[in-house]
Amino acid sequence: MVHHTISTSRASASRASSRISSMRASLRWAASAIVGTLAACGSVPLPPPDEAPVAPTVPTLPSAPAAVTPPLPPADAAPLPPALASGKSRWQPVRWSELPGFDADALHEAWNAWLKSCERPAAPWEALCPQVRRLSIATPEEQRAWMQQALQPYRVEPAPAQGTAEGLLTAYYEPVLQARRQPSATHTVPLYRPPAGLGQRKPWFSRQEMETSPQARAQLRGREIAWLADPLDALVLQIQGSGRLRITEPDGSVRTVRLAYAATNDHPYRSVGSWLQQRGQLRDVSWPGIKAWAQANPQRVNEMLWSNPRTVFFREEPLPELDAALGPRGAQGVALTPGRSIAVDKESIPYGTPVWLASPGPQLPLQRLVLAQDTGSAIVGAVRADYFVGWGEEAGDLAGRLKQPLRLWVLWPRAGG
Structure with a gap:
């Protein structure tokens, strides 16, 4: 799937989409219009039906544990493994206590997205998917305890180190x-x-x-x-x-x-918004601003469109x-789940990886489990994600204004289990 990040500046009030099941009622605020400074982002199309999907590979990462994970020492007491390298990113092992909001997330919402990833699991996850399926009817406490036993959290950082583990979150x-x-x-x-x-x-x-x-x-x-x-x-x-x-x-x-x-x-x-801005045609680089300009300048609409x-x-x-309650298929080849699927740089985080996402806002404060299930040409870098928020006008308003700081932790199978 191909998508691009969009931001907005409209101030009219709007409620959050009822179709975005993971969005809480507290997220109803002023809905904005879609900014035309559009960053290109394209996902990988699915292979033809008669071709088997090619699982992504991360040569430097450890293999998955056996299908049944034995009991481990308490998660935050066990010795930490060494750091790992994954393409453009460096994964720094951390304690579970570092993950902000981990004890409060409604994990069952993310489990639906995880089950989707298990329809096309990459090699590191294939052994764990039977357990993921069994835990779909477990309590949140059981799901949390299993994750702490079976998975090791790693803070995602740029490689080589650039002095910060903070990146950018947008939405589509x-x-x-x-x-x-x-x-x-x-x-x-x-x-x-x-x-x-x-x-x-x-x-x-x-x-x-x-x-x-x-x-x-x-x-x-x-x-x-x-x-x-x-x-x-x-x-x-x-x-x-x-x-x-x-x-x-x-x-x-x-x-x-x-x-x-x-x-x-x-x-x-x-970006047609950038094209208009660079020519002094538009200060309000928002989708309503672009449409208003097009209505006032019909003879130049083709010129604007042809700039892209x-x-x-x-x-x-x-x-x-x-x-109908699921999104389109992402680059992993599975349907996206609103509020629980993200697009990532596939050179930094493999498809199907569970990721802990934290962003302070200001548009949408988030601390939650998501699945890396898509990618795009504008989603570049270690700490970079595009957050799938659903469909329709209200989802577009939310996607349009979301551009905020981001931290990511990958949750990877423990080695030697």
Whole structure:
């Protein structure tokens, strides 16, 4: 899945999304609009169905313990293991008491995301997944005690050391948009499947060339999935990398589907908000500000959109009722869980790893267990995470304004168990 971080500055009041099950009622505050200083972030698409997923490898990390973990000394009394290196990060072993809020988290909410990761476990986690499944009906105290016995917390730091273990937390979401299966007088903006000739040249045609080049238009003909009314909505959908469409079919019926990331045209991402700001066109670099500028300058909308040459292609997926409470599949290949899934730099934290996340706010104070299940091109660095908050306008408001300090601890299987 491809997504990008967005921030906002709108001051109108809004409540937190009821669909974000892990968000508490105390998080209802002023909803902001989506900032256009959009940072590019793209997730890895799933392999074709007939290909087995390739598990991520971290050569320097210890192997998982046996399927049954024997009793260990009290977690904060056992000797600490040595530090570990993982790609761009250094993992410093710590006591469980260092994890802020560990005794207060509703672990059962995170367990649902953990079970999803166990659908495609990497080698270090495969042996522990049977225990994770059995503990899904355990009490929080039993879950906590098992984690302290089976796992060792490590504070994530940059490698080489850069003097701080504090990083950046942003958020992403799924837009929900109205669409039509066929173009109309109001719905003129197409969303495309990957064209047949996509792999024949790299990079493929740019966003501007897709609208102006006869060769590009010929390759896109017949690849339309649906049509939107607003080109800026299409841009948001491509920025986030997936979304839900309420599509009006030719017979007048309406159904909801998911558009999932399929590919890009391999051009770099450029922020339209930054483009406007650099030209002195906009001080309020927010999504409402960008839309207001577009309404006041319709003759320059294409110029603004073409400043970002990158385009995302989608695949349409059904949205069964049972799956409607889950997000799109992330780079690990499992459905994301609102409030409990994060995107990370895969060179620092392997997919499927449970992570303790702490952020003081100001937008959203967090101390909780999350699962590393996605990645993106803007999610770079050891202490960097993008927090999946759900779908719809209210989730977009929350994702838009969340940009705050971050600390991370990976919870890794104890060696020699």
